[in-house]
């Protein structure tokens with residue numbers, strides 16, 4: 001019987017197997033950031049251990065850093081301590097660090113693909129749940145806890161149980177005016193916030209094949225919001241084209257060898273998955289979440305549901321969510337006002353996301369009383385957007401234009417949504433308190449966020465009057 | 475370093491919420507500390523405290539539940555971010571066992587590494603326990619070796635756990651040490667394993 005792509009990657013990385021124990025899985029790429037690593041390095045010191053493969057380990061600063069003024073001293077002393085700790089740890093253990101002065105700095109899941117570090121068939125881990133992003137390249141990528149970070153640092157392996165496999169066949173095409181973000185939000189809405197817990201999920205079908213790498217990353221990024229251990233997409237020409245020529249991409253003969261190798265990474269026709277579901281892409285509409293988990297989502301032309309309409313086991317959670325988010329059942333989504341708009345995060349802060357948002361923003365002004373910010377995913381995205389003139393479009397409209405980082409996605413720096421404020425956010429989590437205490441988060445695509453900033457409320461971007469950008473410098 | 479877990483008896487606090495995420499368990503403003511200890515004071519911070527004062531309505535703040543060491547919750551407990559600060563906070567606060575119908579993956583893994591035993595039971599059993607735990611004196615006894623949960627009222631259930639995790643937890647073992655037993659094999663593997671980006675390293 002054939003193998004799934006997951007099984008192929010697993011087999012290639014299995015170092016040791018013993019009955020009744022998890023396997024020892026080799027890790028090709030370990031990404032490190034300032035928040036989930038200090039205790040791991042401390043653990044190494046306490047037990048007198050070294051980093052086994054500093055050359056397979058890359059660190060950056062993204063989660064707690066300011067995106068306004070990044071020079072020391074930070075306003076937030078504790079954040080500065082954390083950044084300094086990472087700096088020291090990387091020096092002591094000889095790990096490459098892309099710090100705040102580096103051209104390679106940015107959100108960890110944005111920079112690794114951008115540098116060409118993320119490649120098909122690899123195993124990739126990071127102390128961050130959105131490591132699932134890298135699955136867009138056909139790499140087995142998942143988030144780990146700090147004990148596991150220490151384990152990988154010390155051994156370059158992880159003890160892992162094999163996951164169950166889930167194929168999600170996406171039929172049809174995404175309708176005009178809808179995005180990869182709407183697609184993944186629709187799937188989470190349909191299948192549920194914990195549907196894929198324990199599974200590695202492979203996204204398949206024509207709708208996926210047609211997506212760009214950026215769009216595939218948006219989809220895989222949110223696999224974890226369905227509970228999946230990891231998301232996978234079969235690598236193809238789109239993937240190879242994206243990687244080619246990047247800093248860490250294989251060169252010349254190595255490139256040819258790599259391509260041959262990567263072309264083996266697909267699920268065999270006779271491979272069997274533990275679970276198979278289908279999803280019809282034609283159903284997708286622009287989405288806005290109305291609750292406090294990403295599965296509580298509705299179409300822009302719909303109304304906030306009343307808990308009684310929902311399946312019984314979702315009613316209590318829905319009631320709590322509506323209470324927190326301050327919306328009444330029956331409210332039209334497209335009449336819901338916003339106070340803050342955040343375009344950024346590892347879900348939607350790549351150059352393509354910013355281009356799409358800028359296209360909507362061009363020629364308009366941010367509504368009065370709306371605070372809107374764009375936080376590019378990396379230094380390189382920022383520079384490119386500035387070269388293309390996108391930053392001018394945003395700032396002329398009244399957006400704040402920031403340095404790269406996680407920023408308002410999780411509000412660990414000063415970019416916080418105030419209590420009771422409503423935020424249209426291109427990030428991935430609308431949990432209670434995620435963007436600030438009592439902050440109300442609505443997850444949307446970059447286009448929908450941009451349009452909400454202009455209108456001061458959610459609006460159907462399919463009806464938007466796009467003013468063509470003149471003299472775009474792409 | 476991890477406390478070995480053999481058996482445990484304690485009071486049960488019922489936290490009637492599904493999808494309790496790690497942002498709720500330990501809000502991000504407390505993730506900047508670079509130590510592993512002292513996170514208990516921040517557990518469920520935004521639920522426990524209101525403008526710096528204790529929120530009396532929150533179940534963990536009720537005096538009669540303050541010394542509970544078993545947390546009872548609804549499905550998909552621990553979803554969201556991978557932060558291990560969540561089990562650190564739970565452990566530091568005094569919880570040794572969490573009982574729920576299901577757990578998010580990374581959280582489940584992280585718990586074992588910090589001496590916390592996550593136990594999944596059937597929905598009906600959970601519903602029953604929620605009723606019983608309305609009485610703050612209600613106690614459960616967990617026997618890891620025999621994989622059972624028993625109540626002071628005669629409630630009895632068994633739970634699943636894989637042998638490896640059970641053994642590690644019972645011994646309080648360090649996983650790195652156990653992996654390094656196979657260090658030679660890792661070295662052998664590395665010799666034949668191709669990672670393309672390494673040759674492009676400047």
Ligand code: SF4
Pocket residue numbers: 062063107108109128130345346347405406409410427428
């Ligand atoms: S952007 Fe948000 S989700 Fe992504 S790594 Fe940063 S904090 Fe996590």
